Amino acid sequence: PDIFNPYSLLNCFSKEKIGAYWFGSGTPTFLIEMMRKFKVLPSSIGNIYAKQSSFDAPTENMTSIIPLLYQSGYITIKDYDKELKLYKLDIPNKEISIGLYESLLPNYVTTEIDEGKVVIARMSALINSGDIDGALRLLQTFLETVPYCDNTLYEGHYQQMLYIIFALLTDYRIIVEQRTAKGRTDITLETHNHVFIMELKFDKTADEALEQIEAKRYADAFALSGKKIVKVGIAFNVKDERNITEWVIR
Structure with missing residues (x-):
């Protein structure tokens, strides 16, 4: 019970x-x-x-x-x-989910925690309207202000940071590494009207990320959802930029 x-x-x-x-x-x-x-x-x-x-x-x-x-x-x-x-x-x-991830957020965005919460709220509104491009532009601008340390020069740190940020978007269902018939998606974000399938590539291109979504046919798992499926390939530069450098939306 x-x-x-x-x-x-x-x-x-x-x-x-x-x-x-x-x-x-x-x-x-x-x-x-x-x-x-x-x-x-x-x-x-x-x-x-x-x-x-x-x-x-x-x-x-x-x-x-x-x-x-x-x-x-x-x-x-x-x-x-x-x-x-x-x-x-x-x-x-x-x-509990939002409270826990908000407590974990300072470990990834350090001193910019309050600004981060505002950015996440604004991203949520953009994604709700289907504007994933605008949301990623907002996130890219915010990440430019986040200080970095030498011990964060690995993909896992940024993958978890992005996961927490997307997990804090309200009213959405988010799954990390969801299993499909052909593999596992990096991040799946499901809103009332859209399913955003996101693949992250570190120090590679956004086209390579999108190609993996297509090759693995991740979208097939959501074909019966009745929602608009949006595939998003995201490139993240760890070595120099420490930021999202480009993305492709289909």
Whole structure:
């Protein structure tokens, strides 16, 4: 059976609006420190399959971060396979998802966190209207202002940064490395009217990224969605620019 949080519910009735009441009642500083210790990527937090012994265990003896995520409420049981005795664990709801990723964002955009939130809100409005080109231009301009350090000169840092930024776009379904019949997409962003299939290439061209979307036929997985499918090849320069350098939209 599902559960609800009485603290959030009572605050919602009292203030007569939905808000991040549960997440705002504490800070996930310890969680973020443990994520660093166990080298957990933001994109790997949800959609986990595990045996009960993997997450219902004392946190002082844990060998992965899953018990801490589960017992602190950042992931919860979403499904159970009786035959395999596997549990599906995922982030409970949008409040926790947005709160968690906002807490992780400073690790990737450092001092520009407040400006980053504004940019993400503006990007969300552009994507909602189908203007992915305008959203990427806005993101490119913002990334020009973000300081960089020598320890971020690898693709994974920027891939996770882009994932967090897209994950914070409200009211959309985002999947990283979604499995299809021919492979895995880098980022899939589904709005009310569009499905944006994005492929990232680091220190390569946007055309190469788009060619992979076409060659692997990623769009076939969404053919029955009834939504407009937009393929986006994105090139990111890690060595010199530390920014999106070009993109191709089809």
